[in-house]
Amino acid sequence: MSIYCCNGQITILYKGDYGAKKSTGTYKVERVLESKQSGDIRVVGRDKSLLNFCANNYLGLSSHPDIVTAGKEAMEEFGAGLSSVRFICGTQRIHRELENKIAKFHGREDAILYPSCFDANAGLFEALLTPEDAVFSDELNHASIIDGTRLCKAEKYRYKHRDMASLEELLAANANKRVRLIATDGVFSMDGNVAPLREICRLADIYGCLVFVDECHATGFFGETGRGTEEYLGVLGRCHIINSTLGKALGGAAGGYTTAPLEVVELLRQTSRPYLFSNALPPAVVGCGIRAIDMITDSSELCRKVASNTARFREGMSRCGFVVGGDAHPICAIMLGDALIATKFADRMLDEGVYVIGFSYPVVPKDKARIRVQISATHSEEDIDFAVNAFYNVGKHLGVVN
DSSP, X not given: OOGGGGOHHHHHHXXXXXXXXXXXXXXXXXXXXXXXXXXXXXXTTOSSOEEEOSOSOTTSOTTXXXXXXXXXXXXXXXXXXXXXXXXXXXXXXXXXXXXXXHHHHHTOSEEEEESSHHHHHHHHHHHHOOTXXXXXXXXXXXXXXXXXXXXXXXXXXEEOTTOHHHHHXXXXXXXXXXXXXXXXXXXXXXXXXXXXXXXXXXXXHHHTOEEEEEOTTTTTTSSTTSOOHHHHTXXXXXXXXXXXXXXXXXXXXXXXXXXXXXXXXXXXXXXXXXXXXXXXXXXXXXXXXXXXXXXXHHOOHHHHHHHHHHHHHHHHHHHTTOOEESSSSSEEEEEEEOXXXXXXXXXXXXXXXXXXXXXXXXXXXXXXXXXXXXXXXXXXXXXXXXXXXXXXXXXXXXXXOO
16 A cells, blocks of 8 residues: 555545535546647547637647647757756757747847746746835736745735726835836736736836736737737837747747846846756757747738637627627637536537636636637637537526527
């Protein structure tokens, strides 16, 4: 018998939380895919393929032939991995090539790669801020931003979600700080709503603050050329620090980054713990990232496809009587309220041939459970209409819509 099974403390830790999640409908089941990530996937236990409407694969690049080929070629030339952190013997030519391309794409001076954007967020605030500083964070920021700010020694303040009066009140009350940093998601991942970056940047100018934005759910596909929330709102270049990911629209494998002024990036290379103590990104991931950046730099066709698909889906769902949260973004939150209803709804959607997931507390606030739909450039107009019809059928069955 394993010694771990004999420890009653483990049972205590497990049973309390497990039982509560099962009874409230917040227990999460991981379904297993047996296909590539795509708009059409196969799931273990299902005879037929399903339309996938819940991936971060916004541009459909996760299994794009050009991306796959680029990864293979990078692995052939540069190996499977580096077995080293960057500053010892883990930096290859392609790492700097990708960082330069990222910086150029965003119009910044430099960029630094991390294993994920979670790591980039974890490594930013502690490296930059001191006890003499203050950070002001939107109350609905991603968990990685919350965890990142907790690691730093600056004073921490939360302003009400997208509430500029709340933010300004905090800024005015902390005018004596050495550095003040406003931190926000560009697009909030559970709702699909957009941060008021224009107003945030205006306040930053008035009060002499830095602006940090997490662009994970915007880079590559949001805005006319995929430059993200800044471009969408007409404030390109106004944010001082951008963190984002290669693991969503840009190939979907792994990897995150910070792009910022040269001095900020250099400071992170010297002091950011997730960078200093994590292995370098594998060459295959770097190769995929380089090709993805090249593709979205050369053409905005996929951006336009995502935008048109998003408009079609949102309009169709609204006509059916659903409450669709968020702005004109591919994240479409189908608001249901009750966690058990959200779970049942997602399960029945599988029977309709559509793969979606119900989100409930603690991922979203209590009584705000929803199905989060994510639109991709891989979806055809027929796929969009099929999904809307499936939602309507299930919604009628469960009494969500008339």
